[in-house]
Amino acid sequence: MLVNLKYVLNLAEKGGFCIPAFNVYNMETVMGVIKAAEEMKAPIIMQVYPRLMKEETGYYLSPIILAAAEKATVPVCFHLDHGPSELETTRSLRYGATGIMLDGSTLPFEENIALTKRVVDTCKFVDVQVEGELGHIGTTKDDELDEFTTADDAKKFVEETGVACLAVAVGTAHGRYKKPPKLDIERIKAIREATNNTALVLHGGSGVPDEEIKAAVKAGVRKMNFATDICYAFLDCCLEELQKPERTVAVDNFMKKPIEAVKDFCITRIKLVGADGKA
């Protein structure tokens, strides 16, 4: 069942758990993610990088995501990840997205607020909600993590933009970590309190120790992104299959194992964030 961002966030808030948001890249990753969600009876988010929406991939991939979501026995939100501008957010709406992230975190504070609010107002017309970002979440290649989100800024940002959820910088980064990150759980609690319990989003979930993830969910993280590890699950399996002397040549049959590998990975994350059995 295709649902909007507000729908899945409400489920998470009421149940005190977190919605896993899985990045998808092609039909096979979509299939793996949906199989995991249905098997675990979990509400999920399937999200797409803005780059795919700008290239022709988004044109082909969006109908696949929508078909999967509409057929699914569990609630699925189709979300744009890290939309940098109104080009990507508007195009994603046209492609049928039911959740939009506007990432204005590299802009000056007031400009981030203004742009995010504009996207929130546009999305309202089609009953789609918006994820904002405050405090830049960098990549694991950066030497130092960027500025953490403060509770005061978060309060002002949420009040003025009307976002449904907020991505915060609390110790994670995008990519693969060289050493396990330490999350600032007290900061998560403080931001929740200051923002009247706004749903918080953790990016860079791949590679964060399980105990840290559980603590973050308990403190109020309601959406957690997994992107890098989906790619590794898929590609590592492809590589392994390619090295077999009797490898399958029919591409559809070849893809069956990588689809299963994605499914198996997603099942571990669904359980970790407590979304299993919550659909």
Ligand SMILES: [Zn+2]
């Ligand atoms: Zn991210």
